[in-house]
Amino acid sequence: MSDKPTTIKEIAKLLDISVSTVSRALNDHSSIGLITKMRVKKMAKELNYEPNQRAIQFLQGKSHTIGVILPELAESFFSAAISGIEDIAYKRNYTVLLAQSHDDADREKLLIEKMKMQRVDGLLISVSKTTNTYEHLEAFKKSNIPIVFFDRIPPVKNIHFVASNLESGTYEAVNFLLKKGHRTIGMINGPTNLVASTERKNGYIKAMTSHRLKFDPSLMLNCDLTEAGTIESMDNFLNHKRKPTAIVTFNDYVALFAIRYARSLNIQINKDIDFVSYANLPLINYMDYTPIASVEQFPYKQGKKAADILLDLINKPKGDSEAETAYYNVVVESELIIGKEK
Amino acid sequence: MSDKPTTIKEIAKLLDISVSTVSRALNDHSSIGLITKMRVKKMAKELNYEPNQRAIQFLQGKSHTIGVILPELAESFFSAAISGIEDIAYKRNYTVLLAQSHDDADREKLLIEKMKMQRVDGLLISVSKTTNTYEHLEAFKKSNIPIVFFDRIPPVKNIHFVASNLESGTYEAVNFLLKKGHRTIGMINGPTNLVASTERKNGYIKAMTSHRLKFDPSLMLNCDLTEAGTIESMDNFLNHKRKPTAIVTFNDYVALFAIRYARSLNIQINKDIDFVSYANLPLINYMDYTPIASVEQFPYKQGKKAADILLDLINKPKGDSEAETAYYNVVVESELIIGKEK
DNA sequence: TAAAATTACACAAACGTTTGCACAACAATC
DNA sequence: GATTGTTGTGCAAACGTTTGTGTAATTTTA
Numbered sequence: 001m002s003d004k005p006t007t008i009k010e011i012a013k014l015l016d017i018s019v020s021t022v023s024r025a026l027n028d029h030s031s032i033g034l035i036t037k038m039r040v041k042k043m044a045k046e047l048n049y050e051p052n053q054r055a056i057q058f059l060q061g062k063s064h065t066i067g068v069i070l071p072e073l074a075e076s077f078f079s080a081a082i083s084g085i086e087d088i089a090y091k092r093n094y095t096v097l098l099a100q101s102h103d104d105a106d107r108e109k110l111l112i113e114k115m116k117m118q119r120v121d122g123l124l125i126s127v128s129k130t131t132n133t134y135e136h137l138e139a140f141k142k143s144n145i146p147i148v149f150f151d152r153i154p155p156v157k158n159i160h161f162v163a164s165n166l167e168s169g170t171y172e173a174v175n176f177l178l179k180k181g182h183r184t185i186g187m188i189n190g191p192t193n194l195v196a197s198t199e200r201k202n203g204y205i206k207a208m209t210s211h212r213l214k215f216d217p218s219l220m221l222n223c224d225l226t227e228a229g230t231i232e233s234m235d236n237f238l239n240h241k242r243k244p245t246a247i248v249t250f251n252d253y254v255a256l257f258a259i260r261y262a263r264s265l266n267i268q269i270n271k272d273i274d275f276v277s278y279a280n281l282p283l284i285n286y287m288d289y290t291p292i293a294s295v296e297q298f299p300y301k302q303g304k305k306a307a308d309i310l311l312d313l314i315n316k317p318k319g320d321s322e323a324e325t326a327y328y329n330v331v332v333e334s335e336l337i338i339g340k341e342k
Numbered sequence: 343m344s345d346k347p348t349t350i351k352e353i354a355k356l357l358d359i360s361v362s363t364v365s366r367a368l369n370d371h372s373s374i375g376l377i378t379k380m381r382v383k384k385m386a387k388e389l390n391y392e393p394n395q396r397a398i399q400f401l402q403g404k405s406h407t408i409g410v411i412l413p414e415l416a417e418s419f420f421s422a423a424i425s426g427i428e429d430i431a432y433k434r435n436y437t438v439l440l441a442q443s444h445d446d447a448d449r450e451k452l453l454i455e456k457m458k459m460q461r462v463d464g465l466l467i468s469v470s471k472t473t474n475t476y477e478h479l480e481a482f483k484k485s486n487i488p489i490v491f492f493d494r495i496p497p498v499k500n501i502h503f504v505a506s507n508l509e510s511g512t513y514e515a516v517n518f519l520l521k522k523g524h525r526t527i528g529m530i531n532g533p534t535n536l537v538a539s540t541e542r543k544n545g546y547i548k549a550m551t552s553h554r555l556k557f558d559p560s561l562m563l564n565c566d567l568t569e570a571g572t573i574e575s576m577d578n579f580l581n582h583k584r585k586p587t588a589i590v591t592f593n594d595y596v597a598l599f600a601i602r603y604a605r606s607l608n609i610q611i612n613k614d615i616d617f618v619s620y621a622n623l624p625l626i627n628y629m630d631y632t633p634i635a636s637v638e639q640f641p642y643k644q645g646k647k648a649a650d651i652l653l654d655l656i657n658k659p660k661g662d663s664e665a666e667t668a669y670y671n672v673v674v675e676s677e678l679i680i681g682k683e684k
Numbered sequence: 685t686a687a688a689a690t691t692a693c694a695c696a697a698a699c700g701t702t703t704g705c706a707c708a709a710c711a712a713t714c
Numbered sequence: 715g716a717t718t719g720t721t722g723t724g725c726a727a728a729c730g731t732t733t734g735t736g737t738a739a740t741t742t743t744a
Binding site: 017018019020021024030031032033036055058059060061 | 722723726728730
C-alpha cells in the first residue's frame, strides 16, 4: 500500500468523480462546490496525496529548476556562493540542480548539455579555468534558456553576469596603506593572463596616481601563486633598492606563504612590513599573524545577486523588447575590511 | 526557430514516418532499418534535437535524481562532502538536487516534503541540529524512496547511514601522545549532549586504559566551544595540580583559541605543551602554530561513500528479501595525520 | 507454390496533471 | 412558462516519450 504514490486518478475513482474535478478541487478552483472540495481534500489527506511535480513540470514545460555549474564545490568561495544561490532559489520557490566542472572544459561542456536536456529554466555558471572555446555557450543562448555568468566571466559579448570588482577593493587597500604613511608598497600579483591580476594592478595604479605618486613597475611582481613563487617574490622585495614597507598579496595563500617566510627571517609582521590580502578563506580571522586588512569579495552576496537576476530573467514578461536587449552586468564592489590589530 | 526545443514529433512529421519509429531509430532499436535510422539521425542532428529528460523521467517514473539536504553549504565539512556526492552522482549518471536546512528543523521538514514531491529517486541527508522529532523521516521511509543519513545520524532504528568514527581517531591521537611519553593528557571536549563528545571520550579512555593508565575525569573538560569557554578550560588545565603536557581539542577552532591563549602566556607550542586537534578546516595546514597532529574525518570520502550506498539502494533488484532487511551502517574510520614539525 | 519466418514500420496506450469546452441542473428574470 | 444566468461537474486533449501489439511487405523454408 505504501508502494506507489497516490494519484489524482485514484482519488477520483474512490469518490466516483472525474479527475478534473479532483484537480480543480485541490487547487481551490472557484467552479467547484464546497462540499465536493471538502470531500476531495479529506480523501487526499487520508491517502497522503502529493502532487507529482515531475508530471506538472512536464505538462507545463517549466521545471522550476535552475542549473548551477561551479568549478569546485569544496572551494570556500564557491561554497559560500552556492549557499547564497540556494537561499534565493528556496525563497523564490525554485529548485537547484548542482554540478561541478572541476575546472575541466570537457566536463563543463557535458554538464551544460545535461542541464539543457534536464530542461532547467535557467543556468548559473562560473566557467572553468580551462575553458577556451565558447561555442557551446553561444549555442546555449540560442536555446532561449537564460544564463547568468558568475565570478569567472567568459570573453563573450551580450551576456548577463555578476562579478566582483577587485579594482575598487585594491584601490581602497592601497589607499589605506598610503594614508598610514607608506610610500613604498609592493604587490605580489597573480599571473598576467588572469583578469583578476589586471584588475588588481589597475586599482593599485589608480591609488598611487591619486596620491600623485608614480607607478614603479618593479614593485609589482607576477607570481605563480605557489609557495616557492611567493618566496621568490619576497626575496626580490627584500633585496630591492626600494624595500617595501607594505605588501599587498594576491590571495590568502600567498599572504600566508609570505608572512611565514618573513617571520622565518625575523621580520616583524605588520610592524617592519604591513600586509594586506584578499579574504578568500574563513579561517584567516582566527590566526595569529594575519594581514592588517583584507579585501572581502562577498561570495555569499554575489551568489544571491546572481540567482536573483537569473530568476528575474526567467520570470520576466516576454515580448518586453526593452528588457530583451538589456544585459545585466552587475559588479559587486569588494570592500576593505580592516582587522582588529593585536 | 530557436524558440521551442525540437521534439520527436516534428522529426516524424518532417520525414513522414511515425513517432515510434523515430524513437526506436534514435535508440538504435534492432527492428528499424538502417536507412531509416540514418535519415532520422541526420534530421535529429540538423534540428539540434535533444530528448526531453523531464518527459522521459515522468514516463518512466524515475527522476534519475538524488536529493541532498545539508545543514550549511558554506561549512567546509559539508562543502567537501557535497563535492564527493556530486562526483559519484556524475559518474553514475545521476543528477543532484541540493538544498540546505540552515539547521532549522522546520525548513528541513519542508525540504523533505519538496524532495518527495520532486520524486527524487533517493535522499541523502545530514539532519539539522535542531531536529528533535522524527516522524517526517519515518514517513519518508514509507514512501519507498531510499534514504541514507550522513554524518549527523538521528536516533531512529533501521536506517542506512554513513558516519565517521571519532572514537578510533581519538584513540590513535591519544595513543600517539602516550608513545611520545606524555602521561598527563588533557582534553577539551565538546558539550556532553553531543554524540561526538561521547565518541571522543571513549577513544580517550580506551587509549589510556590500553596503556594501563587510569582515567582522570578532571583532565577531560566539557567546553561550549567558544573562545571564552576555551580560555576557561585552558586556565583550568594550567592551574591543575597535574598540569597536562599535551592537550587534545574538540576541533580546529578550539585548538586555535587554545593555542593563541597559550602563546599569550608565553607557553611554547608543541614544546611546553603538545596540541592535537581534529581537521575541520583546510587552512590549518598553512598556519604557523598548529597542532602537531590532527584527526582527519575525510568528508569528501564520506560523501562519496554515502552517495554510492544510496545509488546502490536505488538500483538494487527489488524482491531481494535479503537485501531488503539489511541496513548499511558504514563507519568511515578517522585517521591521525601527523603534521610535519617545524 | 503455399506456408512460415523475418523485416520494417505504424498504431495506440500509457505516465499524472491541467484546462478549455460542453452540458446538465437549478435558480432568477421577464 | 420560456429565456437567461449561475453553479457544479464531466469529457477530452495536451505535454514528449517509450513500448506492446498489429500488420503489411518481403524473404526463406519445405
